[in-house]
Amino acid sequence: MNFECAAIVLSARRYGEGGAVVHLFTEEHGRIAGLVRGGSSRRQAALWQPGNLILARYASRLSDQLGHLSGEMVQETAVRLLDRPLQLALVQAAAELTDAALPDREPHPDFFLRTIRDLTAFCVLADPAPVVDYVRWEIALLTTLGYGLTLNSCAVTGEIENLAYVSPKTGRAVSENAAGKWADRLLHLPVYLRPDGDDEGVGDPVLWSQGLTLTGVFLSRHLFGSRHRPVPASRERLEARIRAMVEAMSDTDEGDRLP
Template sequence: MTSLATTAIICSVRAHGEHGAIVRALTAEAGLLPGYVQGGRSTRMRPVLMAGNIVRGIFRARTEDQLASLSAELLRSRGPLLGEPLPAAAIDWACAFTAATLPEGHPYPALYSALSAVLDAVEAAPAARGWAVALVRYELLVLAELGFGLDLSECAATGATDDLAFVSPRTGRAVSAAGAGVHAQRLLPLPAFLTVGGEASWADIFSGFALTGHFIETSLVDPRRAEILAARERLIERLKRAVA
């Protein structure tokens, strides 16, 4: 019998059988873990097993290959946010993205910390711009942790480390304004907040989403899993409507 008691972020919940649910939750020490929750669809457990919630989970399995049973105790609920369209869409995408892309059983402590920070920002920020920047950075971090990181350190054409304004959609390397030349229209805009920090306008934030979205679609998410990318599209459309 193997057992792990830990704090976990609920990332996805899928009905299984008449009353149960299969949950995927992100842990700091063991990464994304699946677990079967008996009675997971009951009125008592539904408020616990919501994306973005923090639980104290105990995973138990007879062998390493067996789907673990999971018992979960709620530590922090983000249920109240799910009634607000923008926060709900942000939580839905961040958690679905995590559940869809991370391999199970591989620890990613940096991603656990970053996802926790994104969810905290969604909960605490008075305006969406406060957490939208964090979400773009989280997408970049997921790409990097899974081996598809962008190289934003210097210009691929000139080697310059300043005036970086674009990213090659093919190589993921940064390109300066001078290095882009006549090819600028073929490149993806690189907002300054991703390289030098500072404040980000909504135009910059949407450029950041366009940048990460290109590599998420080409490198991470199978096009056949349209429902995953649809969650991201809903979020971005809601953001655009909110700032229009």
Template sequence: MQWTDQAIVLGMRRLGDSSAVLELMTAKRGRHLGVVRGARSRRLAPMLQPGNRVEATWRARLDEQLGLFTIEPLTMRAAKLIERPLSLFALQVLAGHLGLLAERESHPELHGAVDSALDSFAESPGPSALAIAGFVARFELAFLNESGFGLDLSRCAVTGTTEGLVFVSPRTGRAVSGPAAAGYEDRLLPLPRLLFGQHGANDDRRAIDEAFRLTGHFLDRHIYQPRALAEPSARRELLTWIGRELAGSEPRPGLNGG
């Protein structure tokens, strides 16, 4: 058995004195593990850092075996990503969530979105805190959907209208319009405009808090709790650094430079 694919390095763990089990998010084959011999060598160690884009060739006698990876570098962006705490914690959040996907299940949209975002994160000066926050929140929404727990934010769960949607049911994950929510507002979650690339002037912090509160609620309910996991510390650190940059940094571009 053999294949070659582009991939994002998610992480690795030591195996013996010089080898490692490498975890990749591949473009076509999803999350995949394999052994890399000599992973701690001067040549290989730099290219096996999380966030790098590599070309991976996997070989095994049988498909169900762990197999061996041969790795070639494509985009060495890990060093750039760790220069800025915000991009480092964003990388850790993204890689951590991708690492919860079932092995060898294809998720090309998640791979493509993260791969493009990491290119943007590694640029200088890099995207704004708001742009990074918006991407991570939308990624978490997409990750929930790919995991089988998608939210329906397109129409009101009560009336079916597609207008005036301002809340989300914490139980069903469906949107609720303002009139339909009358009297129940305190039991519902705000529908974050940031998830749709919208927010009012001077409300960046509120928009971010609402977005991460919504995705965090459903991640905890459907992903963390069933696995007996706590919220990743990197997610909390990401929010901390977003707040710091909003409070004191100079303006930065969006993910696409705008």
């Protein structure tokens, strides 16, 4: 089995004397793993950073055998974000989630192209940080793996306006009027995920946190909980970082109100 294709680096771990086992996400072959000779050396380490887009060359004698990998850089990601820690956290979470969630060698071409587009956005968009793009990417991941959310109409009334919540059981939107006394048991639906929301609130950490809480419930319960595995640590750190931003904003507002 031999091929050459564009690939996103998902992870790399040291193997043996200077080698590395690298996981890639490709358009035609899905998530694949390969052995890179010298992959953990100083000369090659930068190439195999999670989030990088590379031209990968893969060779193996048998289709179910761990093949050998080599590659050339197409687009650096991690190095470009060393001075932007929030964007770097988005890249790390996206790479680790993809690595942990996707089954081996199952192609998802549309999601592959979506991931390349969003990784590029994480690199080039600085203010506000593209956290909303990341939340939408997580929803696309859930949809790709069969856990899609229905956010375009109310599950109770069918209306498409005044959507404010999501049922944690069904993943369906609920309007503010239909929520009634159950509102405190529902998840908040941030405005940028509503059909008529467009890009409202894209720079608001409070709404970022609501979006991550929403997707986090379904990642934890359906995607990883069903396999008795935790949500990847980088994703947990990202959500904690956003929560800390919200708390800092709250402390500042409270301080401004003090006499």
